[in-house]
Amino acid sequence: APLLLLFLCIGLATGADGLGIQFDNARIAYFAGSLALAVILFDSGFGTPLNALRQAAGPALSLATFGVLLTTGLFGAAANYLLDLSWLESFLLGAAVASTDAAAVF
Numbered sequence: 001a002p003l004l005l006l007f008l009c010i011g012l013a014t015g016a017d018g019l020g021i022q023f024d025n026a027r028i029a030y031f032a033g034s035l036a037l038a039v040i041l042f043d044s045g046f047g048t049p050l051n052a053l054r055q056a057a058g059p060a061l062s063l064a065t066f067g068v069l070l071t072t073g074l075f076g077a078a079a080n081y082l083l084d085l086s087w088l089e090s091f092l093l094g095a096a097v098a099s100t101d102a103a104a105v106f
Helices: 003-014 026-047 050-083 087-105
Strands: none
């Protein structure tokens, strides 16, 4: 099972609906979440074979570049017409939304 699934199960089992542990410290939750994310990303990257990276490099790079440009354009045009924003504001909003596409692809 992926390491992410293990962390999710631990969180569900020890949370308010599981063991009933009440927790309301946002700083510690942010630190624990960031630490868990670092471990998950390291484990995934370390366990990925080099051959799989070579196969995925072309599609990932094209999605991270052309996909972001396409999302920016479409979202910017939709924001201009639907929200009555200027073109500059619309494309700025589109660029802010589309910038997460590359992170999701990789």
